[in-house]
Amino acid sequence: MPCSRKFWVLKDTCRDEVTTDYFEEEEEDLEDLRKGEIMCRALFISVDPITRLHIAYSDPGQPILGRQVARVVESRNTDFPKGKLLVVAMGWSNYSIVDPTMTQEMGGVEVPLCETLPRQLENASLPKSSAMGLLGIPGLTAYLGLTELAKAEEGETIVITSAAGQMGHLVGQLARHMGLRVIGFTGCSDKASWIKTELMYDWAFNYKTQDVKQALNIAAPNGVDIFWDAVGGDLANTILPYMSYYGRVIMVGNLANYGNMDNPVSISMIDLAIHLKELTITGFNVYRYYHMWEDAREALVKLFKEEKIKPYEHVVEGFEFLPEVFVNQMNGKYQENYIQNIPSIFVVG
Amino acid sequence: MPCSRKFWVLKDTCRDEVTTDYFEEEEEDLEDLRKGEIMCRALFISVDPITRLHIAYSDPGQPILGRQVARVVESRNTDFPKGKLLVVAMGWSNYSIVDPTMTQEMGGVEVPLCETLPRQLENASLPKSSAMGLLGIPGLTAYLGLTELAKAEEGETIVITSAAGQMGHLVGQLARHMGLRVIGFTGCSDKASWIKTELMYDWAFNYKTQDVKQALNIAAPNGVDIFWDAVGGDLANTILPYMSYYGRVIMVGNLANYGNMDNPVSISMIDLAIHLKELTITGFNVYRYYHMWEDAREALVKLFKEEKIKPYEHVVEGFEFLPEVFVNQMNGKYQENYIQNIPSIFVVG
Numbered sequence: 001m002p003c004s005r006k007f008w009v010l011k012d013t014c015r016d017e018v019t020t021d022y023f024e025e026e027e028e029d030l031e032d033l034r035k036g037e038i039m040c041r042a043l044f045i046s047v048d049p050i051t052r053l054h055i056a057y058s059d060p061g062q063p064i065l066g067r068q069v070a071r072v073v074e075s076r077n078t079d080f081p082k083g084k085l086l087v088v089a090m091g092w093s094n095y096s097i098v099d100p101t102m103t104q105e106m107g108g109v110e111v112p113l114c115e116t117l118p119r120q121l122e123n124a125s126l127p128k129s130s131a132m133g134l135l136g137i138p139g140l141t142a143y144l145g146l147t148e149l150a151k152a153e154e155g156e157t158i159v160i161t162s163a164a165g166q167m168g169h170l171v172g173q174l175a176r177h178m179g180l181r182v183i184g185f186t187g188c189s190d191k192a193s194w195i196k197t198e199l200m201y202d203w204a205f206n207y208k209t210q211d212v213k214q215a216l217n218i219a220a221p222n223g224v225d226i227f228w229d230a231v232g233g234d235l236a237n238t239i240l241p242y243m244s245y246y247g248r249v250i251m252v253g254n255l256a257n258y259g260n261m262d263n264p265v266s267i268s269m270i271d272l273a274i275h276l277k278e279l280t281i282t283g284f285n286v287y288r289y290y291h292m293w294e295d296a297r298e299a300l301v302k303l304f305k306e307e308k309i310k311p312y313e314h315v316v317e318g319f320e321f322l323p324e325v326f327v328n329q330m331n332g333k334y335q336e337n338y339i340q341n342i343p344s345i346f347v348v349g
Numbered sequence: 350m351p352c353s354r355k356f357w358v359l360k361d362t363c364r365d366e367v368t369t370d371y372f373e374e375e376e377e378d379l380e381d382l383r384k385g386e387i388m389c390r391a392l393f394i395s396v397d398p399i400t401r402l403h404i405a406y407s408d409p410g411q412p413i414l415g416r417q418v419a420r421v422v423e424s425r426n427t428d429f430p431k432g433k434l435l436v437v438a439m440g441w442s443n444y445s446i447v448d449p450t451m452t453q454e455m456g457g458v459e460v461p462l463c464e465t466l467p468r469q470l471e472n473a474s475l476p477k478s479s480a481m482g483l484l485g486i487p488g489l490t491a492y493l494g495l496t497e498l499a500k501a502e503e504g505e506t507i508v509i510t511s512a513a514g515q516m517g518h519l520v521g522q523l524a525r526h527m528g529l530r531v532i533g534f535t536g537c538s539d540k541a542s543w544i545k546t547e548l549m550y551d552w553a554f555n556y557k558t559q560d561v562k563q564a565l566n567i568a569a570p571n572g573v574d575i576f577w578d579a580v581g582g583d584l585a586n587t588i589l590p591y592m593s594y595y596g597r598v599i600m601v602g603n604l605a606n607y608g609n610m611d612n613p614v615s616i617s618m619i620d621l622a623i624h625l626k627e628l629t630i631t632g633f634n635v636y637r638y639y640h641m642w643e644d645a646r647e648a649l650v651k652l653f654k655e656e657k658i659k660p661y662e663h664v665v666e667g668f669e670f671l672p673e674v675f676v677n678q679m680n681g682k683y684q685e686n687y688i689q690n691i692p693s694i695f696v697v698g
Binding site: 053107108232245251254257261264272274276278280282283288 | 402456595600601603610613615621623624626627628629632
C-alpha cells in the first residue's frame with residue numbers, strides 16, 4: 001500500500017485565460033483507514049470543461065474537483081470490498097481515502113459520493129472509462145436533455161455547439177438517430193469534417209472561420225427548433241435569432257465566458273427574440289432527472305449494442321499531464337500524440 | 350346606420366420614442382354588407398402595451414391593431430344577429446365590417462376573429478369591458494402563466510415588473526391568493542404605494558428611484574423563484590442574479606426595448622446565471638393554452654366572486670384620445686382626469 005498520495009490543487013483563482021501555471025501538484029501522507037472508510041486508486045480521471053467553472057470560483061489551495069473510475073485497494077467497509085470498481089467524485093488525485101456512505105448535493109438531489117459502476121457495462125464491450133462518458137454525465141445529459149427536456153421530435157432541426165466535444169458528439173448522434181436534422185458547430189475544421197463524415201451530421205461548420213449566419217441560412221432554412229448550447233456568448237447570440245417558434249435552448253455550458261468571468265461578453269438584448277418566438281431557455285444539469293438515470297443507461301447501452309451510437313474516448317497516460325490536457329481541451333487544441341478528433345479525454349491515474 | 354367609419358393608422362414605422370404624431374385618423378365609406386358579414390360598433394377599445402411592438406414592425410398606413418368589445422349593429426349572418434356583443438380584433442376603429450367566421454393564427458393556434466363575450470360575465474357584476482381585462486388576455490395570461498407555466502407554489506417568492514399594470518396588478522393579486530410572497534416593481538411611487546396598500550403586495554418599489562439590488566436584498570433574502578417580466582432590459586438584468594435555483598422567468602413583454610428597437614440595451618452575458626442556477630426563461634403568449642381558457646375563466650370569475658381578486662379598469666371617453674392615452678400608458682403617466690392607479694385602460698369607441 002502507498003504511504004502517500006498525490007493530488008492537484010489550484011494555485012490561484014482563475015477568472016481569465018487558463019494556463020498550466022494555475023495548477024500545482026501536492027503530496028500528502030495517507031493515514032490509516034478508520035472504520036467504514038475505503039482507500040481508492042484512480043484508474044481513469046475525467047478531464048471536463050466544467051472544471052473551468054470550478055477554478056473560477058475556488059480559492060487558492062483548493063483541490064481540483066472531478067470524477068474518477070477507481071478501484072478499492074483497501075477497505076474497512078464490507079459493502080465496498082477491496083477490488084470493487086467505483087465512480088467517485090475525488091478529483092484530480094491518484095489515491096483517496098473516503099467514507100463511501102457520504103453524499104453530496106447536486107442540483108437539489110442528495111447523491112452518493114461513491115457509486116458502483118453502471119451494471120450496463122457488464123455485458124457491453126465498452127471500456128470501464130465509459131462510466132464517465134456514454135454511461136456517465138455526458139451521455140445521460142445528452143439522452144435526457146433531448147428526450148425529457150427538449151422533447152425532441154422527428155423532423156426537427158437541432159444546432160449543437162461544441163459539437164465534437166465530450167457531450168456534443170453524443171448529442172449529435174442521438175439526435176440523428178431520433179430523426180432530427182443535425183447541425184454542428186465546432187472551433188476547428190478537422191473536427192467539423194470528422195462530425196460530418198464519421199458521425200454523419202447533416203451539416204458541420206467551423207464557427208471560427210465560417211460565417212455563422214450564412215451557415216444557418218443554408219443549413220436551417222426553416223429555423224432551429226432545438227439549440228444545444230455549451231458555448232454561450234457571441235456565438236449563442238448569433239444563433240438565437242434563427243430559432244423557430246416555440247424553440248428550446250438547452251444551456252449546458254458557457255465556454256465563451258469561462259475565460260472572461262469578470263468581463264463577460266456584452267451583447268444586445270435578446271429578450272425580444274425570446275419573447276416574440278416564445279422560446280424556452282433552460283440551464284440544464286442532468287441531476288434534475290437523477291431518478292431516470294437507470295432507464296437512460298438502459299436505453300443508451302441498447303443503442304450502443306445496435307450500433308446506433310458510438311462513443312469516442314481518448315486516454316492519455318500519466319497523472320502528471322492533467323493540467324496540460326485540460327488546458328488543451330479548453331483551447332480546443334490537440335496534443336501531438338492525440339488521436340485526432342477524439343473528444344472524451346481521460347487521464348490514467 | 351353610419352355611412353362611414355373612422356380608424357387610426359400608423360403614419361410612420363416607430364422604432365424609437367413614441368409620440369401622438371405617429372398616429373393619424375382616417376375615414377372611409379362603409380360598403381353594403383355581403384352575405385355572411387356583420388357590421389360592429391366599438392363599445393370599448395383596449396389600449397395595450399403590445400401595440401408598441403406592432404407599430405415597430407408595421408408599415409406606414411397600416412391600421413392600428415387591437416381588441417374591442419363591440420356590438421353587432423347590422424348583420425347578414427344569422428349566427429351573429431343584430432344586438433349581439435362580441436370581442437373582435439378590429440383595432441382602433443369605431444365601426445368595422447367583418448366576416449365573423451374568419452380566423453387568425455395566434456401562437457400556432459387558429460382562433461376566431463370574433464368571439465362571443467365570455468359567458469362567465471352573465472352572472473358576475475363585472476363590466477362588459479372585463480372581457481378584455483380579467484376575463485381576457487391580461488387575466489388569462491396571469492392565471493395560466495402562474496398555474497401552468499410557472500407552476501407557482503405556496504411559499505415561493507415572485508417578482509413582478511410593471512406590477513401595477515394591466516396584467517401585473519392581476520398577477521400580483523393571484524400570486525398573493527396562491528400564498529406567494531409578492532414583490533412588485535413599478536416606475537412610479539404612487540403606483541408602488543397603491544399596490545402595497547390596496548392590492549396588499551408584500552413589497553413594492555419604484556425601480557426608477559430606489560436601488561433594485563438593495564430592494565431585493567431586503568425583500569427576497571432567500572432568492573426569487575418566479576420572475577414575471579414585462580420590462581426586460583437593465584431592470585431584468587439586475588433582477589436575474591437574484592433568482593433561486595430552478596427559478597422560472599416568464600417573459601411577457603419587453604417594454605425597456607420597445608422604444609429602442611434598433612439599439613437595444615447592451616448587457617453583459619447572463620448565460621452564467623441561467624446555466625448555474627438551472628433557470629428556465631420562457632417567452633409567453635397565452636394562446637399556447639388556448640384549450641384551457643374556458644376553465645381559466647371559470648376559476649377567475651370564482652375568485653372574483655369570492656373577493657379574492659379585484660380587477661381595476663379605467664375608461665376614457667372619446668375615440669379621438671386613443672393615441673394620447675396609449676402614449677401616456679407607454680410613459681407610465683396619468684392623464685389629469687385619470688382616477689389614480691387604475692391600470693387597465695379602455696377607450697369608449
